[in-house]
Structures are given as C-alpha cells and as structure tokens.
Amino acid sequence: MRQIIPLGVRCACVLVLAMLGSVAAAQSMAPVGMFENHQDVGEVLHAGASEFDAGAKSYTLSGSGDNMWAAKDAFQFAWKKASGDLTLTADISFVGKGTDPHRKACLLIRQSLDADSPYVDVALHGSGLTSLQWRESKGAATHEVESNLEMPRRLRIEKRGKYVRMWLAMEGQELSFSGAAERIEFQEPFYVGIGVCAHNKDLVEKAIFANVELNTALPPATGTPQLYSTLETQTVSSTDRRVTMVFNTRIEAPNWLKDGTTLIYNSGGRIYKIPAAGGKPEVIDTGFAIRCNNDHNISPDGTMLAISDQTQGRSRVYTVPLAGGTPKLITPTATSYFHGWSPDGKTLAYAGQRPDDFEIYTIPADGSAPETRLTNSPGTDDGPEYSSDGKYIYFNSVRTGLMQIWRMKPDGSEQEQVTNDQFNNWFAHPSPNNQRIVFISFNKDVVGHPENKDISIRIMTLATKQIDVLGNMFGGQGTANVPNWSPDGRKIAFVTYQLIN
Numbered sequence: 175m176r177q178i179i180p181l182g183v184r185c186a187c188v189l190v191l192a193m194l195g196s197v198a199a200a201q202s203m204a205p206v207g208m209f210e211n212h213q214d215v216g217e218v219l220h221a222g223a224s225e226f227d228a229g230a231k232s233y234t235l236s237g238s239g240d241n242m243w244a245a246k247d248a249f250q251f252a253w254k255k256a257s258g259d260l261t262l263t264a265d266i267s268f269v270g271k272g273t274d275p276h277r278k279a280c281l282l283i284r285q286s287l288d289a290d291s292p293y294v295d296v297a298l299h300g301s302g303l304t305s306l307q308w309r310e311s312k313g314a315a316t317h318e319v320e321s322n323l324e325m326p327r328r329l330r331i332e333k334r335g336k337y338v339r340m341w342l343a344m345e346g347q348e349l350s351f352s353g354a355a356e357r358i359e360f361q362e363p364f365y366v367g368i369g370v371c372a373h374n375k376d377l378v379e380k381a382i383f384a385n386v387e388l389n390t391a392l393p394p395a396t397g398t399p400q401l402y403s404t405l406e407t408q409t410v411s412s413t414d415r416r417v418t419m420v421f422n423t424r425i426e427a428p429n430w431l432k433d434g435t436t437l438i439y440n441s442g443g444r445i446y447k448i449p450a451a452g453g454k455p456e457v458i459d460t461g462f463a464i465r466c467n468n469d470h471n472i473s474p475d476g477t478m479l480a481i482s483d484q485t486q487g488r489s490r491v492y493t494v495p496l497a498g499g500t501p502k503l504i505t506p507t508a509t510s511y512f513h514g515w516s517p518d519g520k521t522l523a524y525a526g527q528r529p530d531d532f533e534i535y536t537i538p539a540d541g542s543a544p545e546t547r548l549t550n551s552p553g554t555d556d557g558p559e560y561s562s563d564g565k566y567i568y569f570n571s572v573r574t575g576l577m578q579i580w581r582m583k584p585d586g587s588e589q590e591q592v593t594n595d596q597f598n599n600w601f602a603h604p605s606p607n608n609q610r611i612v613f614i615s616f617n618k619d620v621v622g623h624p625e626n627k628d629i630s631i632r633i634m635t636l637a638t639k640q641i642d643v644l645g646n647m648f649g650g651q652g653t654a655n656v657p658n659w660s661p662d663g664r665k666i667a668f669v670t671y672q673l674i675n
Contacts, residue, residue, distance in 0.1 A: 211252070212235075215284075216239060218250075218375070220377075222237040223250065224252040231384070232383060233252060233368060235252060238250070243316045245314065247293070250371075253287075255364070256366045260388065260389060260390045262331050262389075263389075264328070264384065264387070266279045266329055266383055266384075269379075273372075276299050277371065278300075282295040283365070283366050284364060284366075286365070292311055292312060292314075295307050295331065300379075306339075306352075317356075319414075319417060326344055327346075330342075336357050351402050351420060353404035354404070395675040399673035399674055400673070401423065402672045402674060403441075405428060407450055408667075410610075410633065413644055419453075426467075428658060428667035429657055437667055444464060458498060461500045462485055464485055465483055465485040466482065469512045469524075470482065470656060471515055474515060474516075478519075478539075481493075490505050490508050504541040507545065508527075511525045513556075513558045513655075514559035514656075515539070521537070523560060523567055524536075524558065525558065533548070534556075536548060536567075547586075549582075549589070551571060552573060553571070555571045556571075568611060574591065579613055592611070597617065603666070606663040611634050614629050623650055625651040628646070628647075629653065631647070631654065631666075653670065654667075654668040
C-alpha cells in the first residue's frame with residue numbers, strides 16, 4: 175500500500191533536507207586562511223583540524239593517520255586549487271615531543287584528494303629527517319630523496335614545469351637548493367597546501383606553519399641559469415635516495431672506494447674523494463694529470479686509480495696510486511676513455527676512437543703489451559665494463575639503430591644484445607652479484623650522451639630481462655658514466671643536475 179504524506183509534512187521534509195544539504199555544503203567548504211578548504215585525506219580514526227591565526231599569520235594543523243607513504247596516504251590537508259608554476263614556503267615546527275619519529279609536516283602538491291593520488295611533498299619528519307617524496311601515478315609506490323640537512327627551519331616546495339625541487343634553510347640562513355628534485359607531471363588544476371600526518375593511526379599530532387607564502391605568479395626565467403650538481407646515493411631495494419652534497423659547479427661520475435663509505439668524483443679536471451654520508455671533499459694527487467674527465471675507477475685491490483686525462487693532448491688512459499703519485503701512461507694511442515677494470519686487476523677496458531668511430535679495446539693494466547680491439551661495427555661502441563665474475567664485458571652499441579646495451583666474452587666473442595626498446599641506453603653497470611645491471615636511458619631522439627637532458631636510471635634483472643625505473647631526473651653526461659655500485663651491492667651513486675635562474 176502506498177503511504178500518502180500530507181502536503182504540509184512533505185514541504186517540511188523538503189525544507190529540512192534542503193537545510194541539511196546546505197549545512198553539508200558549508201561543512202565541505204571550510205576556508206582556512208589562504209586555503210580554500212581543509213579535510214582528512216584517506217582513512218583516519220581521529221578527525222584532524224586546520225586553524226588559522228590571523229594575528230600570528232600562522233596555521234596549526236592537527237592530523238592523525240597511519241602514514242603518508244607506499245600506495246596511499248592518511249593525513250589532514252589544508253588546500254587550494256592551483257595551476258602552472260608555483261612555490262609554497264613556510265617555517266615549520268612540531269608541537270610537543272611527539273611519539274613517532276616519522277610524524278610528518280608537509281608542503282604538498284597533489285593531483286587529487288584520493289588517498290592514492292599522485293603527489294609530491296617536502297616532508298619534515300619528527301626526527302628531523304627532511305625529504306622530497308612523491309608518487310608518480312595513482313596507487314604507485316612512494317619514493318624519496320633525503321636531504322643531508324636535519325630539522326631545517328624554513329622549507330619550500332617549488333614547481334617549475336615538470337620538475338619539483340626542495341629548498342631548505344637552517345635557522346638564521348637563507349633558503350638554498352637542497353639538491354633534491356624529481357620529474358613529475360600534474361594535470362591542471364591540482365591541489366597545493368600543507369598537511370600533517372601522525373604516522374600512528376591511534377594518535378593526533380600537531381604542527382605549526384608560520385610565515386606561509388604561496389606564490390603562483392613566478393617570474394619567467396631570465397639570464398644565464400646557475401648549474402647545480404647533486405651527488406646522490408640510492409638504496410636499490412627501496413629506491414630511496416640521499417643527498418651526499420650539493421655543488422654550484424659541475425661534478426661527474428662517482429665511484430665507490432672498497433671501504434664502501436667513500437666516493438670519488440671528478441670536477442674541474444681533478445679527482446676528489448668524499449664520505450658518502452657527506453663531508454668535506456679532498457683532492458686526490460694525480461701528479462701532472464690535472465685535466466681528468468669522467469672516466470675513472472679504482473682497481474679491484476683498492477690501491478690504484480685508472481684515469482682518462484688530456485693534460486698532454488687528447489684523452490689517454492693512465493694509472494696512478496690511489497694514495498697519490500705520478501701517473502703512468504697505459505694507452506699511448508689517443509683518443510682513449512677508460513671504463514672498466516677486469517676483476518683480477520690485470521686488464522683495462524676502454525673506448526678508443528681509431529680514427530673515426532669509437533670501438534672497444536682492452537690492454538694490460540701495466541701497459542706491457544699493445545691494445546686489443548674487441549668490436550668492429552658501424553657507429554659507436556662505448557662504455558665497456560666487466561662483470562665481477564669476469565665472464566662478460568658489457569657495453570653499449572648503436573649498431574642496430576638506437577643505442578642499446580650489449581655484452582660479449584672478454585675476448586670479444588659471442589656479442590649479444592641485452593636491451594631492445596625505444597630508448598637510447600648508455601653505460602651498463604653490472605651489480606657485484608652479476609644478477610642486475612643499471613644504466614642510463616635517454617629519449618630516442620637524443621643523439622649521443624649529452625649533458626642537461628631528461629633521463630632515467632633503469633635497472634634490469636638479467637634472468638628475466640625485466641626493466642624497472644629507479645628514477646627520472648635531469649642529467650646525462652656525468653650522471654653515471656663509470657662503475658657506480660657500492661661493494662656490497664646495496665647502493666648505487668650518481669649525479670643529478672638542475673639549471674636554476
């Protein structure tokens with residue numbers, strides 16, 4: 175039987191429903207300071223809050239949530255919609271000692287308000303750890319670049335085109351580029367704002383964001399940009415990266431010393447060493463060889479350094495004691511660029527231009543015999559590097575069209591293609607256990623291995639041929655030209671670059 179509701183009652187019901195709808199709409203749009211709204215993103219057990227103190231010009235956010243990591247997030251978010259390039263800057267401090275060292279206070283850019291949305295943030299942790307974190311696509315894993323500064327006072331997230339950068343300042347200092355940057359593209363409009371996560375679903379944590387500045391009208395880049403080089407390490411299993419040091423000049427091609435705690439790199443023609451955790455660089459004495467390029471590495475026993483130097487003309491390969499000394503000429507013929515040392519320390523592999531194309535050569539490490547040519551193909555063969563068991567030399571070759579990774583036996587026999595895709599792949603570095611290789615990938619329209627390009631560092635599992643991306647960055651020449659695995663096979667080292675006006 176259909177129930178008949180009197181007209182007056184029906185009107186009252188409609189009015190009540192309309193009022194409830196208006197209240198819900200008002201609750202769903204709750205401006206706070208410069209931000210259009212605030213809300214909890216993801217699943218939280220305790221409601222968060224966002225408050226603006228106009229007198230102090232500061233925001234206090236209370237947030238619960240299990241984490242902002244992996245494939246989904248849970249946190250309190252004060253946001254507004256935005257498009258184009260921008261910066262968001264704030265002084266951030268936590269309220270109270272807190273419970274979890276990984277509680278987070280963040281400056282964020284998100285594609286949506288979904289828990290698993292693509293995003294990038296500058297995250298200050300309760301422990302003082304500060305990092306640039308991002309999720310490239312919906313539901314994907316989160317990655318990060320950790321700063322070498324702890325508990326900065328002022329933080330900035332900057333979006334310029336498809337790159338997002340982290341800027342930091344310690345107490346009493348000016349903001350400076352942290353070295354952390356990542357390539358990630360957002361559809362417009364996107365969400366920008368501030369957020370807090372307790373990193374514990376049962377708790378609520380607070381943070382204060384003071385002197386907040388949102389600039390959505392950045393001036394166009396003018397003049398000559400400043401080049402920044404960031405020496406980084408990456409734990410391969412987690413893909414987490416950490417800044418060793420930021421330089422306002424060009425540095426290139428890090429190798430690890432046998433102690434697993436020290437890196438070497440080249441800059442301005444000299445070779446330097448630096449603790450991988452960060453510290454003061456020290457120049458290595460290479461005698462008269464003061465025009466070293468980015469092709470160098472340590473001998474398997476850790477006592478000698480192979481370099482490519484052009485102090486006395488075109489590049490040739492030399493060896494010099496790691497402790498310092500007079501270089502010994504190994505390759506009288508130029509042009510020669512060192513790339514790999516055989517596991518037994520007896521042989522060097524290098525790329526030689528004889529006279530036009532680059533081919534792969536080997537020579538006794540003591541220079542006691544002439545060089546041996548291993549490849550003979552049209553176009554460039556480059557980047558030879560031994561596997562740690564000595565069974566293969568990996569190299570890159572353009573013989574099939576695009577630059578791809580190849581390998582061969584140490585005598586040059588059984589040359590076989592390893593990668594076959596629509597990228598130009600350079601400089602394969604076998605892992606110490608010979609199960610994987612890492613290499614640099616340029617877009618297919620990039621000729622050679624120039625500097626200052628969009629690149630990816632990728633890793634292949636040799637048994638399955640599966641390729642995964644370890645990072646998308648601005649780099650190229652100098653990023654990872656020579657062996658870059660740590661001795662224990664847990665990390666790689668590389669250099670990223672940014673051009674900043």
